[in-house]
Amino acid sequence: MENYRTPVLTASVLAPPAVCALLIPFREHFDNANAALLLVVVIVGVAAFGIRLAGILAAISSAVWFDFFLTVPYDSFTINSSNDVEQAVLLLVIGVAVTQIAIWGRRQQAEASRRRGYLDGVITTSQAVATGASADDLIEQVRAELTAVLGIDGVKFIAGSNQTHAPRLNPDGSVTRGSQVLKVERDGLPTNAEIELTVQHAGETRGRFLLTAATRVARPDLEQRLVAVALADQVGAALSTQEPIHPHI
Known part of the structure; x- marks a missing residue:
């Protein structure tokens, strides 16, 4: 403009x-x-x-x-x-x-274009899962998608079922710190800690993405956060059949 x-x-x-x-x-x-x-x-x-x-x-x-x-x-x-x-x-x-x-x-028009971009990202990831893309490649692809969708600084993936006490992006799109529900649209994602997005499949935890928003205030809306959850679920489905060569990416 x-x-x-x-x-x-x-x-x-x-x-x-x-x-x-x-x-x-x-x-x-x-x-x-x-x-x-x-x-x-x-x-x-x-x-x-x-x-x-x-x-x-x-x-x-x-x-x-x-x-x-x-x-x-x-x-x-x-x-x-x-x-x-x-x-x-x-x-x-x-x-x-x-x-x-x-x-x-x-x-x-911009909103429709944005939603189309989210859908394209989820579809592309689903196709990668369906065609048997390697877990490492899929994780790398989803890391890039999460960074763009949420407007954050970066994302890293850690395999395994261990969880931390970090703020968490939940399956319903809410973000919590302990028992406190954070008002993301108003205050933004936490900038003083990584946000944990659990990667699950069939109720079993396969790993987690750690989301970083340290240098800027990111205020993804509920739709964006649900897209992030959907992307993580795609990785969970892929990890149900194969393990990443590099568990920390």
Whole structure:
């Protein structure tokens, strides 16, 4: 977004007066409502980039220059017609509304893309298990997936059934430290200790992933945490038939 933020902000301010100026030769011959609709198209075009400030600036700029160039008295910020006042206000209101809708749409698209990425990761891991990939390769793949899904610094795997008193990512997606349930979305994952994600299959512990979030606050949501559990379960299924060559990865 940073690559095009400045050009979009510039266009949001300059495009409306440019459009209004182009309409000056025709302003005596068409209804201002048509000009307002054309400016709405400009606002929609700017808002489509999903930058709230740009959409709002385009709405304000459209309302101001619609008033200045296209309402009587011309070349003045005074409006004599109540209809023109309504149209200028509607331009502003519609512009802000369109911007909010565009931002919501982009967020929904990003969320869908993120979920698709999670699903792809789980499917790829399942395929690796099904095709008999080595335990070491599978663990390495899941380590990378866990780091990306949870937004953490790193992951290491330790084979065996021994467990520690470290904070734990549970099968239901909750994170606990002892008996205390941590509010991950609000406070983030613990940064002062590794978080244990148990690797199990058929009720038997096969190992654990130790998750590290030491240098940044990671706030994975419940869905992300459940994906992490699903990935660990895939490793558990693989370890039910083979042991890793390197038990500490």
